[in-house]
Amino acid sequence: MSRLTVNERPVEFDMDPQTPLLFALRDAANLTGTKYGCGVGDCGACTVMIDGAALRSCLITLAECEGRFVVTIEGLSQDRSHPVQQALVAEQAIQCGFCTPGIVISAAALLARNASPSEQDIAQAIPNLCRCGIYPRLMRAVQRAAAITRREDTISAAPAPGITHEDAGRAVPAMAPQPFPTKTQGTNP
Ligand code: FES
Ligand code: FES
Numbered sequence: 001m002s003r004l005t006v007n008e009r010p011v012e013f014d015m016d017p018q019t020p021l022l023f024a025l026r027d028a029a030n031l032t033g034t035k036y037g038c039g040v041g042d043c044g045a046c047t048v049m050i051d052g053a054a055l056r057s058c059l060i061t062l063a064e065c066e067g068r069f070v071v072t073i074e075g076l077s078q079d080r081s082h083p084v085q086q087a088l089v090a091e092q093a094i095q096c097g098f099c100t101p102g103i104v105i106s107a108a109a110l111l112a113r114n115a116s117p118s119e120q121d122i123a124q125a126i127p128n129l130c131r132c133g134i135y136p137r138l139m140r141a142v143q144r145a146a147a148i149t150r151r152e153d154t155i156s157a158a159p160a161p162g163i164t165h166e167d168a169g170r171a172v173p174a175m176a177p178q179p180f181p182t183k184t185q186g187t188n189p
Pocket of ligand 2: 131
């Protein structure tokens, strides 16, 4: 049994402690916003925040997460109001969106520790791969998100998703605001 806090809720994973956190989040906790890309630490699609640091969940076991605080894209903000999310939409830095959750988490972790990052800081903190090639727009978006964080810029709220949390939860259980599993089981893929 591995005990950790996921998106501010205590969770017990009744799984092999050597299971990668990525599989526990996706297959047992149904938090499928965290993506499975390469599985070997190269792409960054699986990035989550662990104790405030952006880390690759495909490389970290449940045992290594014992007692730690994990934030996934579902827990960053339910209404997409985080400055990074606002800026990515405003700068049209999203195409297919597969890489987006990992990029948002990496950028959010960067801005939490440095609200005035240089281009080099951004490139180092967000090495995530994007097959759609959004990199120039991503750089602008993160700089804009930094300005929002410093209260030097504002962005109008993103348009409403046109679906309630309850309806989204019926279609995609991970989107449901409640209930969240406090004890969950799963099998390795
Ligand atoms: Fe983890 Fe690619 S899936 S880095
Ligand atoms: Fe398609 Fe990045 S937006 S992989």
